[in-house]
Amino acid sequence: MSSIGSENILEWTQAQVQDWLLGHNLRQLSRLFTDCDGRSIVYLSKYIKNCEFEQVLKLLEADSVRRINESISLIELSCFQSLLHEHKKRLQSMIQRQCENSDRTH
Known part of the structure; x- marks a missing residue:
């Protein structure tokens, strides 16, 4: 995880996202999100949180089957x-x- 230079996910590259996912043993998601940078991950998280979960899960399932056949x-x-x-x-x-x-220094 040391290759992730910024704490701000929005600044992460595709490679940093992959390092983070693999560093947390999320192998399937690393394959599914292979083209995603940090901003994409943040948007996805917002969709999952704010949209109807069943619909998001259905779309993720379709993407997963189409992209990685799982x-x-x-x-x-x-x-x-x-x-x-x-x-x-x-x-x-x-x-x-x-x-x-x-605040303390000013």
């Missing part, structure tokens, strides 16, 4: 969502600490 793993998808949530919380905490440190 059914989508609900377990991997759940882990993916959990990891993104944790990453977002960690980033927010880091930003908050930076703001607090900045």
Whole structure:
């Protein structure tokens, strides 16, 4: 995971997304998201969170069968969502600490 230079997922390249997915043993999703950069992953996460889950799952399943000839793993998808949530919380905490440190120095 050391090859991921930025904490901001929006800045991740396709290779960094692949490193992150494989680093968390999300092998099927790494194959499915092979052409996705960080911004694509953030958008996908928003679709999953804000749209009707059954519809999103149906579309992901169709993509998975078409692109890698496998059914989508609900377990991997759940882990993916959990990891993104944790990453977002960690980033927010880091930003908050930076703001607090900045307030102290001014």
